Amino acid sequence: MSVLLRVRDLAVAYGHIEAVKGLTFHLNTGEITALVGANGAGKSTTLLALSGLLKPARGKIEFDGEDITALPAHQIVKRGVVQVAEGRAILTTLTVAENLVLGAYTRTDKAEIAASLDEVYALFPRLKDRADQFAGNLSGGEQQMLAIGRALMAKPKLLLLDEPSMGLAPIMVQEIFRTLVEINRRGLTILLVEQNVRQALKIARHGYVIETGEIVLADSGENLLANPKVEEAYLGG
Amino acid sequence: MLEQQLLNALTLGSVYALFALGFTLVFGVLAVINLSHGAVFMVGSYAALALVTHFDAPLWLAILGAMLISGTIGLLVDVLILKPLRARNAPHLIPMIATIGVGIMLTSAAQGMFGAEVLRFPEETLPAGEFIVGNVHVRALELAIVAIAFILMAVLFTLIKRTQLGRALRAIAESPKAAWLLGINVEGLFHVTSFVAAALGGVAGVLIGLDFNAITPQMGQPILHKGIAVIILGGMGDIRGALIGGLFLGFAEVISKAYLSSQMGDAVAFGLLFLILLVRPSGLFGRKLERKA
Ligand SMILES: Nc1ncnc2c1ncn2[C@@H]1O[C@H](COP(=O)(O)OP(=O)(O)O)[C@@H](O)[C@H]1O
Ligand SMILES: [Mg+2]
Secondary structure, eight states: OOHHHHEEEEEEEEEEEEEEEEEEEEETTEEEEEEEOOOOSSHHHHHHHHHTOOSSSSSEEEEEEEEEOOOHHHHHHHHHHHOOOTTOOOOOTTBBBHHHHHTTTOOHHHHHHHHHHHHHHHHHHHHHTTTBBGGSSSSSHHHHHHHHHHHHTTSEEEEEEEETTTTTTTTHHHHHHHHHHHHHHHTTTEEEEEHHHHHHHOSSSSHHHEEEEEEEEEEEEHHHOOHHHHHHHSSSS | OOOHHHHHHHHHHHHHHHHHHHHHHHHHHHHHTTHHHHHHHHHHHHHHHHHHHHHHHOOOHHHHHHHHHHHHHHHHHHHIHHHHHHTTOTTTTHHHHHHHHHHHHHHHHHHHOOOSSBOOOOOOGGGOOOEEEEEEEEEEHHHHHHHHHHHHHHHHHHHHHHSSHHHHHHHHOOOHHHHHHHHHOHHHHHHHHHHHHHHHHHHHHHHHHHHOOOOOOTTHHHHHHHHHHHHHHTTTOHHHHHHHHHHHHHHHHHHHOOHHHHHHHHHHHHHHHHHHHOOOOTOOTTOOOOOOO
């Protein structure tokens, strides 16, 4: 099993306050890995550092054998690390179709971009129906689909998802997670950040539990689900 | 008579619109009120004049040269001043004050180089010719001014509406963070925007310099105030708003000067603006002014 992303001793600070205090973890190629933890644990901070939006205080991020720690955000996207940010970061003043096309900003292969667009519309037919509407008019679930579809337009090698279930009705959460499993089955490596610990660990091959900026547990998704400590702290006993 | 005044208004209004377009573009994309835009406008005027008088450049080449020179100044302001302020997360007022400083420096520099007196384009360099449509005297010069302004605006509108670059700029206007995550080099596009906006301001300066055939170091000041009024009227950061607002101000100014009072023209125009804003405080196309991180 090859390693796609390797993170060593990653620390990220806001001013003098260290929010992430030296994480070491890795993602295997082709797997879904979950990073779970309570609100404020440092999950989003970690993802923003992986995407180059926050500069680490120390540590190293290696993607596909290359050190990407110091790369600017847009070059990290070009390498194939694409993030669906917390709260979706949909561009509400652009149409659904414009959001999707913009997802392919780092690509130039016109024909292949058109093919990707067809794939995204096949995965989320509802987006096609609403292609010409402003993205701000979509429901929460549709916006999450758009955010994921837009990320796929970049042709990622690694998809980072920050709480895709946030604010969604349970049935919509199910649908989104089913889609993630399907995308992964087609070969995409996924790092799934969630507070919805049970759902995330169910679909993840491996998982890490983060508390106040530190990884406190690392195991297979299955084992973590059965772990009494996880049960007590995150699954409601 | 009315038709003649309408033509004057269209000429003036299209230049106001062009000026305001650059101004609002910078506000929309960089979230900065760049108060050196008036001085950059003035620089455009002098640059064209210098190219025509010292280098015997034909007018079209002088206009291109003026765009390049003023655009470069806009780019330098962004790279040397606004970028370091962004890197330090300076609060909004700081870049605004810094650009006031740039405006003062440029105005003094122009005064030092060209003197304080009014300069004019030599008669023979202006497009001659005049024709009569109905009972309106149309100067070729006015026609050229309106044509240049509208062509540039059409190009900019198409770019923003239809191209990937335009979508990227709109993405930044809504959320720089979202834009970075899409792989957009946001800093790079800040530079591009600063260049383009200043180039548009520079052309507007040349066109006004030609229309009134009068160039002074202080000429950027009144238009800066008008530009601010126009983009507030149109809705901050909205390019359609800058177009409509610019034309509106041109018409209001010319018509009130012609029919109400030649002294009070500006006062009447601004009074009208004030009334509109009382009814629509966020402007014609106004959205909320805050944006996401
Ligand atoms: N922009 C910021 N400035 C200062 N502190 C922040 C900022 N963002 C997050 N934090 C703090 O960093 C810690 C981790 O936050 P975050 O990474 O958002 O957690 P999570 O995504 O796991 O909920 C929290 O204590 C939070 O208050
Ligand atoms: Mg978070």
